Amino acid sequence: MTDVGYLTTHFRVVGALLVREMATRFGSKPGGYVWALLDPAAHILLMTVIFQAIARAPALGTSFALFFATGYIAFQFYQAMTGYLNAAVKANKALLSYPNVAPIDTIVARFVLQMGTTSLVAFIVLGTIVATMRVDTDIHWPSILEAVGLACLFGLGVAMVNCVLFLKYPLYEQVFSIVNRPLFLISGVFFLPDSIPAPYRDLVLINPLVHVIMGFRKGFYPEYRAIGLDMDYLYGIAFLTLFAGMLVFTLSRKTLRNE
Template sequence: MGHVVTHMRVVAALLIREMEARFGSKPGGYVWALLDPAAHVLVLSIVFQTIARAPALGVSFPLFFATGYIAFQFYQAMVSYLNGAIRANKSLLSYPNVAPIDTIVARYFLQLGTTAMVGIVVLGIIIAWMREPGQVSWPPILEAALAGSMMGLGIGLINTVMFVKYPLYEKVFSIVSKPMYLISGIFFLPDAIPHPYREIVLLNPLVHVVMLFRTGFYDEYRAINLDMSYAHTFAFLTLFFGMLLFSASSTLLRNE
């Protein structure tokens, strides 16, 4: 029990340290966390409004793109932030009480809270400005956010080890992950894609996360091809394998 309490205190201290390092001691630091998604949504809305009369779902371009982008960020921002956890806290790993997993846990909770805060603010503003705001259903939104963040945590654990063992893997992962932004359903509805391309797109578990997230904002969205059991299975397997790999490489990570 004492061991668990010690790690909880370490994680709490690391969380505060990460907040100060990432956002600074002034509230203005958090503004930048809001500007990135807001800018993405604004640009996408302007571009697609010039080539289409209405979004693929609903009547609001900002809401459609914001629901896709925020859902995707629960995974993408998590992976990006966790990948540098060990390197950023290398000096602290010389202390016996600080374990490599503590840095991952601290960053996970900070990024999850940051993405959630950004999502609430950005989506809240968009919904408030809509002439006829719909009802928000929280269960699918929370489930999608948790599933996306768990995928990010699993992939982040794997990457942390693989980046140290195989430097080339880091470059390969960067190249492979870039198209994910385009094929995760941010710009389109997977149900509208013709066969056989629809089945290929649905192999991406993030597509299902985005679909579920959107059902929380659109009552009329049925998401016929949604399969969260597939997404949850993928999240569990990556997290399980990531934990095994990370645990087996704890000494390597501490001495990296």
């Protein structure tokens, strides 16, 4: 089979897996997609109500809803991606008995579906918040898209490593879950890293997700200086993690198919 033939087969398999994943995750009724929107909206609403009750103004801008939405949704481009892709191979194990279905196909299908889902949710939620604000918001799309792209690539790399390690070492899955859980609290969803005094700020800035959220927020707050934001560091971490994920995944193809 030629390279074009392999590529055509790959796209067909990914397309079929994508349809299967959509049916499995959301069902055949439109109501299944509503829950994908209600979950982040409920989290943002809850955070807005709580912090409005204990603070006079958000750490940035005038809208509590926009501040928390930009933090929460930016974080979800990583968190939802890894959470969904971690089990991509395990959930489609029966399909790997077919020679045309490769482990990477399951990853690509879930990556496309999750990125599309989170992007749609982000567009609806943030669009609704911005549309209901009394002041005009100057949105800088390059900063937003750059942060989203790097968050997704970082999540993809982490998930590819996890797909292999979860199969080989079941204990690692529990360890990863424990370590990954506090990230929501220390990645800048609720606060601005700029406001943390040194040397603690330097420790917080080691977390690449902090830079994702800072970069994402710059797209909504032109006045935000984002002190400490290092896009070169974020690019390096994202592509290094993606390379490691691809390397581990490629070297473990037989394990993924036969484990």
